[in-house]
Amino acid sequence: MTDPWATFGADLHIDPNGATGLRTGLMDALREAARTGRLAPGTRLPSSRSLAADLGIARNTVADAYAELVAEGWLTARQGSGTRVAQRAEPRRAAATTPRSRPPRTRPAYSLMPGSPDLSTFPRAEWLKAARRALTEAPNEAFGYGDPRGRVELRTVLADYLSRARGVYADPERIVICSGFVHGLRTMGKVLRQRRVREVAVESYGLDVHTRLLAEAGLRIPCLPLDELGCRTAELSGMPGAGALLMTPAHQFPTGVPLHPDRRSAAVDWARSTGGLILEDDYDGEFRYDRQPVDPTPREPGTSPVRYWKGQVGALQGLDPERVVYLGTASKSLAPGLRLGWMVLPESLVAEVAETKGYSDSCGALDQLTLAEFIRSGAYDRHVRARRLGYRRRRDELVAALAERAPRIGVTGLAAGLHVVLRLPPGVDEHAVIQAANWLGLAVQGVGAFRHPDARAEGWAGLVVGYGTPTDSAWAGTLEALLQALSAVVDA
Known part of the structure; x- marks a missing residue:
C-alpha cells in the first residue's frame, strides 16, 4: 500500500488518491492547496522524482500532473528555477463580523x-554579557533535567543577596526556584491542601489573580481589613479556620502602606501559636525611597497616613524563618518576561515543595545561570x-x-x-x-x-x-x- 501523503517544507499534506485516478487526484490536491493558500505563491515544489518517491507512485504521473497545472496557470516551470506555485490573487476569506454597537478595540496611547517596570530599561548589554559567560562556564549536567529546587549557582547567590538586601534568612538549601510569583503561589496552594489547610486569609485589597489561584486549589479565602497601619493582623484570632495568611507586609498592594511593627509581631505570634504559615509577597522590596525611621507618636486626627508611619522595613521572614514562606521575583526589578522567581522556605517544607513543584512549568537552566552571573558580577545591584x-x-x-x-x-x-x-x-x-x-x-x-x-x-x-x-x-x-x-x- 502506498503512503497517502507527502510532507513539504511547510508541513503540507497532499493526498493524491481519488476516484478518477492518481494523476487527477494529485492535480486536484495541488489545486486545492494553492487555492486555499496552503501552498503560498512562489513556493517551490519538490522535483517530480522526489515527489513520486514520497508518494510511492510513478514519476511520469507526477510529471504529467505538473505539466497540466502549468498549462492551466496554477504552476510555473522555468529552467534552473524548478516548479513553483504561480502568483495568483489571494483567496477571498469571509470577513469577521462584529456587532455595530461595539467599536474596534484600540491600544491606549x-x-x-x-x-510592570519600564521594560525599555532592561539591561540588554549586561544581560547578554552574563548569558555568554554563563553559557561558556555551564557544566554539561546543566543541560539535563536537574534539581527541581533549581540551579545551585542561583540559589547560592540569591541566599547572599536576599540576606544583605532584604534581611531574609536564606540558606541555599531552603530556596526553590520557580517561574514567577504565580507559579510559587500555585505550588504553595497545592502543598497547603495536601496539609489539610482549608482557609488562607488574605488582605482586603490585592490582586484577584492571587485569590483565584488559591480558590482553584480548593481553599477558602476570607479577608482581613486594612487601615493606615496595614493589615489588621490581630483579627486573625477570629478566624479559627485559617491555616495560612497571604500578605504584602513591606509595601501593601495596592494601598502602599507598610505593616506596622506591632502588627508584624502579631502575625508571627499567630503563626507560632496556631502552627500556621505566612506567605510573604515581597514584590517590589528593592525600591524604597523613604529612609525615615519609625515614628512611634500616635497619629493626630486628620493627619495623612503617610506622615504617621514611614518605616523602612526588611522582609517579615527574618522574624521567624520557620513560619514564613518568602516569595520574590525578578519581575519588577528586571522584567516579568524572564519568568524567574524564588521561594525561601521553612526547612520542614523544602522537600515537600520541591516534590510538588517537580519538573513542570519551571524556568530554564540557562536563564537561571544567567541571573546567577548577573547578580554575582554586581550588574544586578547597579x-x-x-x-x-x-x-x-x-x-x-x-x-x-x-x-x-x-x-x-x-x-x-x-x-x-x-x-x-x-x-x-x-x-x-x-x-x-x-x-x-x-x-x-x-x-x-x-x-x-x-x-x-x-x-x-x-x-x-x-x-x-x-x-x-x-x-x-x-x-x-x-x-x-x-x-x-x-x-x-x-x-x-
Missing part, C-alpha cells in the same frame, strides 16, 4: 497600569540602583505636578515601589475619572478593582497609578494625560 533613582524621580515629578495642578488629590502610601495611590476628593466618582482617562488614551485602574468581594467599601475612591510602566520618552505625555483626566472630573 499611554499606560499607568500598575504591576541596575537596581539606577532604576531606584529613575523611579523616585518620576514619583517626585508626579507628586509635584499634582500639588501644582490638582491640589485636591491626596497621595497616600509609602514612598516606594512602582505605583502610588491617588485619593480622590469626596463625591468624585472613580469610574468617571477612569473613563475620562480612557477618552484621552490613558489606561489606569481604580482602587475598587482590587477590593476583595467580601471586603467592606472604605468610603473613598482612588486611582492606582503605575508610574513605573511608561518609557522615559512617554512619561511626560502620560503624566499630562493623567492631569487632564483629573482636571476634567475633579474640577468640573
Whole structure:
C-alpha cells in the first residue's frame, strides 16, 4: 500500500488518491492547496522524482500532473528555477463580523497600569554579557533535567543577596526556584491542601489573580481589613479556620502602606501559636525611597497616613524563618518576561515543595545561570540602583505636578515601589475619572478593582497609578494625560 501523503517544507499534506485516478487526484490536491493558500505563491515544489518517491507512485504521473497545472496557470516551470506555485490573487476569506454597537478595540496611547517596570530599561548589554559567560562556564549536567529546587549557582547567590538586601534568612538549601510569583503561589496552594489547610486569609485589597489561584486549589479565602497601619493582623484570632495568611507586609498592594511593627509581631505570634504559615509577597522590596525611621507618636486626627508611619522595613521572614514562606521575583526589578522567581522556605517544607513543584512549568537552566552571573558580577545591584533613582524621580515629578495642578488629590502610601495611590476628593466618582482617562488614551485602574468581594467599601475612591510602566520618552505625555483626566472630573 502506498503512503497517502507527502510532507513539504511547510508541513503540507497532499493526498493524491481519488476516484478518477492518481494523476487527477494529485492535480486536484495541488489545486486545492494553492487555492486555499496552503501552498503560498512562489513556493517551490519538490522535483517530480522526489515527489513520486514520497508518494510511492510513478514519476511520469507526477510529471504529467505538473505539466497540466502549468498549462492551466496554477504552476510555473522555468529552467534552473524548478516548479513553483504561480502568483495568483489571494483567496477571498469571509470577513469577521462584529456587532455595530461595539467599536474596534484600540491600544491606549499611554499606560499607568500598575504591576510592570519600564521594560525599555532592561539591561540588554549586561544581560547578554552574563548569558555568554554563563553559557561558556555551564557544566554539561546543566543541560539535563536537574534539581527541581533549581540551579545551585542561583540559589547560592540569591541566599547572599536576599540576606544583605532584604534581611531574609536564606540558606541555599531552603530556596526553590520557580517561574514567577504565580507559579510559587500555585505550588504553595497545592502543598497547603495536601496539609489539610482549608482557609488562607488574605488582605482586603490585592490582586484577584492571587485569590483565584488559591480558590482553584480548593481553599477558602476570607479577608482581613486594612487601615493606615496595614493589615489588621490581630483579627486573625477570629478566624479559627485559617491555616495560612497571604500578605504584602513591606509595601501593601495596592494601598502602599507598610505593616506596622506591632502588627508584624502579631502575625508571627499567630503563626507560632496556631502552627500556621505566612506567605510573604515581597514584590517590589528593592525600591524604597523613604529612609525615615519609625515614628512611634500616635497619629493626630486628620493627619495623612503617610506622615504617621514611614518605616523602612526588611522582609517579615527574618522574624521567624520557620513560619514564613518568602516569595520574590525578578519581575519588577528586571522584567516579568524572564519568568524567574524564588521561594525561601521553612526547612520542614523544602522537600515537600520541591516534590510538588517537580519538573513542570519551571524556568530554564540557562536563564537561571544567567541571573546567577548577573547578580554575582554586581550588574544586578547597579541596575537596581539606577532604576531606584529613575523611579523616585518620576514619583517626585508626579507628586509635584499634582500639588501644582490638582491640589485636591491626596497621595497616600509609602514612598516606594512602582505605583502610588491617588485619593480622590469626596463625591468624585472613580469610574468617571477612569473613563475620562480612557477618552484621552490613558489606561489606569481604580482602587475598587482590587477590593476583595467580601471586603467592606472604605468610603473613598482612588486611582492606582503605575508610574513605573511608561518609557522615559512617554512619561511626560502620560503624566499630562493623567492631569487632564483629573482636571476634567475633579474640577468640573
